[in-house]
Amino acid sequence: xxxxxxxxxxxxxxxxxxxxxxxxxxxxxxxxxxxxxxxxxxxxxxxxxxxxxxxxxxxxxxxxxxxxxxxxxxxxxxxxxxxxxxxxxxxxx
Amino acid sequence: xxxxxxxxxxxxxxxxxxxxxxxxxxxxxxxxxxxxxxxxxxxxxxxxxxxxxxxxxxxxxxxxxxxxxxxxxxxxxxxxxxxxxxxxxxxxxxxxxxxxxxxxxxxxxxxxxxxxxxxxxxxxxxxxxxxxxxxxxxxxxxxxxxxxxxxxxxxxxxxxxxxxxxxxxxxxxxxxxxxxxxxxxxxxxxxxxxxxxxxxxxxxxxxxxxxxxxxxxxxxxxxxxxxxxxxxxxxxxxxxxxxxxxxxxxxxxxxxxxxxxxxxxxxxxxxxxxxxxxxxxxxxxxxxxxxxxxxxxxxxxxxxxxxxxxxxxxxxxxxxxxxxxxxxxxxxxxxxxxxxxxxxxxxxxxxxxxxxxxxxxxxxxxxxxxxxxxxxxxxxxxxxxxxxxxxxxxxxxxxxxxxxxxxxxxxxxxxxxxxxxxxxxxxxxxxxxxxxxxxxxxxxxxxxxxxxxxxxxxxxxxxxxxxxxxxxxxxxxxxxxxx
Numbered sequence: 001x002x003x004x005x006x007x008x009x010x011x012x013x014x015x016x017x018x019x020x021x022x023x024x025x026x027x028x029x030x031x032x033x034x035x036x037x038x039x040x041x042x043x044x045x046x047x048x049x050x051x052x053x054x055x056x057x058x059x060x061x062x063x064x065x066x067x068x069x070x071x072x073x074x075x076x077x078x079x080x081x082x083x084x085x086x087x088x089x090x091x092x093x
Numbered sequence: 094x095x096x097x098x099x100x101x102x103x104x105x106x107x108x109x110x111x112x113x114x115x116x117x118x119x120x121x122x123x124x125x126x127x128x129x130x131x132x133x134x135x136x137x138x139x140x141x142x143x144x145x146x147x148x149x150x151x152x153x154x155x156x157x158x159x160x161x162x163x164x165x166x167x168x169x170x171x172x173x174x175x176x177x178x179x180x181x182x183x184x185x186x187x188x189x190x191x192x193x194x195x196x197x198x199x200x201x202x203x204x205x206x207x208x209x210x211x212x213x214x215x216x217x218x219x220x221x222x223x224x225x226x227x228x229x230x231x232x233x234x235x236x237x238x239x240x241x242x243x244x245x246x247x248x249x250x251x252x253x254x255x256x257x258x259x260x261x262x263x264x265x266x267x268x269x270x271x272x273x274x275x276x277x278x279x280x281x282x283x284x285x286x287x288x289x290x291x292x293x294x295x296x297x298x299x300x301x302x303x304x305x306x307x308x309x310x311x312x313x314x315x316x317x318x319x320x321x322x323x324x325x326x327x328x329x330x331x332x333x334x335x336x337x338x339x340x341x342x343x344x345x346x347x348x349x350x351x352x353x354x355x356x357x358x359x360x361x362x363x364x365x366x367x368x369x370x371x372x373x374x375x376x377x378x379x380x381x382x383x384x385x386x387x388x389x390x391x392x393x394x395x396x397x398x399x400x401x402x403x404x405x406x407x408x409x410x411x412x413x414x415x416x417x418x419x420x421x422x423x424x425x426x427x428x429x430x431x432x433x434x435x436x437x438x439x440x441x442x443x444x445x446x447x448x449x450x451x452x453x454x455x456x457x458x459x460x461x462x463x464x465x466x467x468x469x470x471x472x473x474x475x476x477x478x479x480x481x482x483x484x485x486x487x488x489x490x491x492x493x494x495x496x497x498x499x500x501x502x503x504x505x506x507x508x509x510x511x512x513x514x515x516x517x518x519x520x521x522x523x524x525x526x527x528x529x530x531x532x533x534x535x536x537x538x539x540x541x542x543x544x545x546x547x548x549x550x551x552x553x554x555x556x557x558x559x560x561x562x563x564x565x566x567x568x569x570x571x572x573x574x575x576x
Contacts, residue, residue, distance in 0.1 A: 071132050074131070074139060085239055
């Protein structure tokens, strides 16, 4: 794994990564990858994949509207709102 | 130099169907369209700390209905995953979706082309997920407004195999799928409000080449006409790029309806790594055979079943049957008209598909709001069938019914429109017309056949359209051929 990969991963994860931290992060990631390699070396062919640690199935609720409008309370926490919308710095792709 | 005929398009479609539930997929907030911004976004939809999603049972039932409708496998166990990406209209920083184990797998959708060709298009998968919110760029100065009413609205993403070979096939597929989700009552089918959205994956390759070309994805095209144009544009663009020695870049493109072109939105080369993983907040979804059997019990007649029945039961052409079964309400209206009328099913089909749909279109009305009920139309058509009025007069009566909401019979009586079936009277009128027009008569007899129409016109003028057209034709022919 090269430092370019670390930069790319940092970009994808939207994490600011100063150049001086690249080497250290790379080393830590190498250790994590070593652990992954160790895990992958195990033979799991006869083991059922576990999607969740609890041996339970998802519960469900009937299709009923139970929530009331609490916009004012939620928006009291927001840095900026206008016309009922939350405002964020301009995003256009 | 190769031509377009040397190329083959390969098209796969991803359709986001908004499920017609009252509440959201993982919260109890309302999904009703058109509310003020953020009035229907609760703490779960906003991704507040400490909240947990709970699955809406109806969403699963609707996915099962779709699965049964396309004859697919319904997974006894499926998993919800987190798809991670950053965007302000996704407050949690991830979308809950299904990745490796979707609820519906490997189905088929039968489609019919206008030329009568029947195809069966494979459906790879359909999975449940939540919608994101909406970013509004226009109303705010140098800022973007976020409305999270749509966040958490349930979607079923239906992914076809890349088996479509033209924009016409893609549109036929979409129309059939649209009809299906409306028949199943799992979606309101409203394209303008975004309840049925389509992304088109398009690539081209030389005919006979087993390898797929590089594809592009055209996003969010929300009308059948635009899908057709966007795909046609994209096929032509890719052929042009390849023929001039270029390469297709795998990317997401956006269709601009005003300019009728697609343009690059973002390249997949630096694609997001969505870092999918099973959502620890949600347990595996288990669907029992009993649940599937219960849903199967009240599955309605499907569009293609109705089409086949219409062809058989009413002796309609494949085209008529296809149009009339394209919407559940239209099929129902047609059958109610037939029931209420002594006219043939074919005459009913012609009027429903012709005059009725044209009038609705012209007045921008949905069938449910038609001023003329199926029963009233049926009564009008009975008047044609029993020769009380001619087809031509019926059009006038139809217009009066449309505006006055009065019955056909009342209008015919009030306006004195009853067809004149008195042969003796008609003969007298025809005799006098022939003797008043000696020049035309002579010309006709010299071989100017098209003057026949002139005489019919004169008869209709004098009888104010009330003469029985069949009688007019028969008597005129007799008189004109007799020297």
